[in-house]
Amino acid sequence: MKALIVDGYVDEPALLGVPPYVSTYPRYIAGAFLHAGIEVEYLTIDQIREESRWLEPSEYDYMVIIAGLSVSGHYMGGTPITLTELKKLVQTNPYPRKFLIGPIGLGYSLKGGTTALSTQLEEIEFLPSNNLRLLWERINGRTFEGGEYEFIDLVAPAGAEILKKHPRFPNVICELELSRGCERRDGFCSFCTEPLIWGRFTSRPLEGLIREVKALSNVGVKAFRFGRSANIFAYGEKNGKPDPLIFEELFSEVSRFQPEVLHCDNANPAYMYKHRKAVEKMLETIVRYNTPGDVLSFGVESFDPEVRRLNNIQGDPEEILEAVRMVNAAGASRVYGIPRLLPGINILGGLYGESEKTYDINYRWLKRISDEGLLLRRINIRQVMIFSSTTLYRLNAGKYRSRKYLSAFKRFKERVRSEIDLPMMKKVFPTGAVLRSVHREKKQGDITYGRQLGSYPVLVGVPEWKEEDGNIVDVIIANHGPRSVTGIVKGRSLNRAGYKEIIAVEGIGKKRAEKLIISRPFRNWEEVERIVEDTETLENLRKIFSLEG
Structure with missing residues (x-):
């Protein structure tokens, strides 16, 4: 029997799968098929487009399509699958048993400032991202006796082989899974899809992660990112508190495979501020083992206290500023002229309760960071995507209601680009670096x-x-x-x-x-x-x- 994995690419709050990034989905899915003795092929949606291979899935017994964006982005290495293309793949290939997985299960959108469309398709079965054991049940005819991470730890090493079929291999960067869900215990941000896709917060056992890294290294992968994690500092936490010892073990064990790139992604500045002493030790760990140019991405979303309150965004602007200082203190040393580790800040337009004043507040805080001489790797300014399962959808009564502030959003974005971003780029990447x-x-x-x-x-x-x-x-x-x-x-x-x-x-x-x-x-x-x-x-x-x- 044969299975085809079609990678239509994903972008989630804590997972990226647009080339050169490879998400966890294709590796886990490939491993599940290989463990069942099923031959696996892998194609990206770009390969199918460019080579007109729309009918090829009919040659397979199974087809799994990976798809969906629940955060907006701009992509150079690939173009995510459209809803029209998804329907074309499903409807022109009646033979294989078809599965769909990824954030597209929540709805379809390719850009911010929109409300996602429903993606219910009768011809294809949707697999929950946080329960790939269901795929095992479908292809083996029996349930998997164990938890989700026991399943992942079984199939992930075998699935590493699928990387060889990636059109950019070996020039890819693999997302590594540290945890699922959000560690917060006081509710979640109004717009966030992380808890909807992945459920309650759970850390992955270190032993299984290291076995996967070994398998990926053995097939020739040299670049890794701890991207499948909503807050890297919560990995392995005990009783709601970070664990610097397991964090040190994580980095030291992965570094033994001598990756050419070892980077991080998401961090919660409010969590960092609350657990400052422990996090400062963990920052020291990161800069001891990572490679230059690393970024900790802060989901600030808004500096406006009222917007933060209405959308249940954790922390306040002063805590964010202190987290920026913490990362600068630990990571601003340079290698080849490039800082080893810097923070990045995400700002969202279209949140509930925003006003023109919101963008003035956002600008003032970003200017304060710049004037203090602190470095930011990037300021990512985008419009929110609204999904029907989120609190934001209910607050907005199902409609995108912030178009009247779109001009204020655009003015703010242009001002940041000219007055803050350009001087910041010169400081982060000086001439001669x-x-x-x-x-x-x-x-x-x-x-x-x-x-x-x-x-x-x-x-x-x-x-x-x-x-x-x-x-x-x-x-x-x-x-x-x-x-x-x-x-x-x-x-x-x-x-x-x-x-x-x-x-x-x-x-x-x-x-x-x-x-x-x-x-x-x-x-x-x-x-x-x-x-x-x-x-x-x-x-x-x-x-x-x-x-x-």
Whole structure:
């Protein structure tokens, strides 16, 4: 018998599965089939689109489709499956027994600022994300005698083999599961789908996780993120309190496999503030074992105290600020000019009770963080997705009610990008810093865009990234935008660099670039200085280029 896994990609509050990220779903599902002696094939929705393989599922006995976004995002590495494409796969392939899994079970939406549509399809059986034992029952005809994590620990190592079939393998980053659900005991945020998808908070036993990491490492995976966790500091908590010892064991055990990338994702700033002493020890653990460019993502959503109260968002702005300080104190040391660990902040538009005043409050707090000299890796500003199972849906009586503040949202976003993001990017990624192992993503005009494997990697535009340079290069930062940077392939000589590479450097305009080119070759930097006549620009050039050749 044969099974096909169609990865339509997922994006959840605590799980990402859009390339280069690979979620836990395909690995667990593959492991379940393999344990049943069923051959498994894996296709992404992008492969099906690009190669027109819509009828291929008819050749299989089983088809499992992974799909759904319950948070909004922008994706470069892949395009999530649409509802039309899902229906096409289901309705044009009547033969295989069909299953659907992921947040699409809550509803369908591809962008923020919308209320999700119902996705009930009679031709396909929905599998709850938090009960994959049901798939075992369907394919084996018997129940699994054990709990969900016993099942996951059984199938996950076997499912690691499916990574070899990923079109980007080995250049992928695997999400690792630490826990399910939210650790809060005072209710949940009005908009959040995490408790709806995953149920009550549970930490995964360390032994099974390490066996999975070993299996993934053995097949050639070198990049990992502790992404399947709503709050990394709650992992292994005892009686509601964090456990720095199990946290240390987690990182030390995973680091034994010598990953090229080891990053984190979500953290709860209110939890960090409440358990400050323990969390400070845990931050020390992270920076002892992680790789540079790591991010702890804070679901702030709003700094407006009234909006936070109405939407049951834990903590207050002063606690958030203190959590930002904690991460900066632990993680701002640099490797190749890049901070080892920084916080990121998520802001949501469209929450219940917001007003134009909300966006003024949000701006003032972000400006306070910036003015204090604290670093943020990113400020993610987006509109909420509303699902019918959430409290926000009931508060709004089933409608998206914040369009009257959309103009205020847009003004706020533009102001943050120009007044906060751009100066912050220059501080986080200074000219001359090196981004190691940047992967080619796409080319637009004369610029090739790439990213590192990691947690929220910065997008870098690279002029004159040649085919002979390869698909993975080290890049030196040369210039900045509010959300991206410009870089030059490491190892370039000013005496041989192209015009577009030279003009990309901050401080070099058209006239200077042309004058530098016609004055080559340079024997020393004093000759270059006579051309640029600017000490700061000269230093930028020296950080980026050599004078070899």
